[in-house]
Amino acid sequence: xxxxxxxxxxxxxxxxxxxxxxxxxxxxxxxxxxxxxxxxxxxxxxxxxxxxxxxxxxxxxxxxxxxxxxxxxxxxxxxxxxxxxxxxxxxxxxxxxxxxxxxxxxxxxxxxxxxxxxxxxxxxxxxxxxxxxxxxxxxxxxxxxxxxxxxxxxxxxxxxxxxxxxxxxx
Ligand code: NI
Numbered sequence: 001x002x003x004x005x006x007x008x009x010x011x012x013x014x015x016x017x018x019x020x021x022x023x024x025x026x027x028x029x030x031x032x033x034x035x036x037x038x039x040x041x042x043x044x045x046x047x048x049x050x051x052x053x054x055x056x057x058x059x060x061x062x063x064x065x066x067x068x069x070x071x072x073x074x075x076x077x078x079x080x081x082x083x084x085x086x087x088x089x090x091x092x093x094x095x096x097x098x099x100x101x102x103x104x105x106x107x108x109x110x111x112x113x114x115x116x117x118x119x120x121x122x123x124x125x126x127x128x129x130x131x132x133x134x135x136x137x138x139x140x141x142x143x144x145x146x147x148x149x150x151x152x153x154x155x156x157x158x159x160x161x162x163x164x165x166x167x168x169x170x
Contacts, residue, residue: 003037003051008095008160014141015054017047020075023117027057031073031115034059043093045131047138050094058135065127074112074120077136081109088130090144097163100156102147104133 006013020027030053038046038059048057061071084106091099107125110132114120124132134144145156 001033001036002040003033005037005041005046005050005093006052008092008143008145010094012052012054013049013094013138013143015049016141017049017054017056017139019056020113023075023113023115027055027075028115030055030057031059034073035061035071038093041093045135046093047135049138049141056139058132058139060128060131060135062128062131069128073115074110074122075115075117077110077112077132077139079105079108079133079136080111080121082133083107086126086130088127090130090134092134092144094138095143095145095160098145098156098160100145100148100152102130102134102144104130104147108132110136 030048034046034048034051037051044062044064045058045060048055056076057073058077059073062069082105085103086106087101087103089099090102106129108129110122110124112120145153148156
């Protein structure tokens with residue numbers, strides 16, 4: 001079932017999500033809903049926080065950008081190592097009609113459970129590393145616009161207040 005995506009500045013986007021204690025059928029149903037919602041909105045990643053479920057679950061399908069990466073879901077993902085630094089353009093389904101360059105680690109290692117509850121470790125670089133960091137941030141109540149420089153952040157707030165008033169993206 002497709003869910004509604006919470007939009008900035010909804011305070012529920014700021015909640016810190018709780019770890020999942022067991023990967024059961026309820027979690028797998030949430031994962032199916034999240035994929036359906038993400039594909040309907042043409043996103044490449046979605047965190048449970050964005051559909052109002054404060055649990056540590058993300059789904060990603062970066063195949064429109066990176067070849068040979070299958071869609072996958074992660075439960076309780078954790079960045080266990082990060083190195084390098086890279087700037088790249090980001091957007092977010094919770095912040096429609098706005099993109100900006102964000103500095104992130106260039107390479108990350110993420111440990112998580114898959115949808116069967118099996119431990120997985122992912123070594124990622126480039127766009128996938130960026131997408132993983134963006135989605136895991138959501139689980140901690142962080143949006144990509146929080147990572148802009150103070151000057152860019154104030155430009156965002158002014159520009160976005162206008163976008164929101166004009167009704168674009170609502
Ligand atoms: Ni996002």
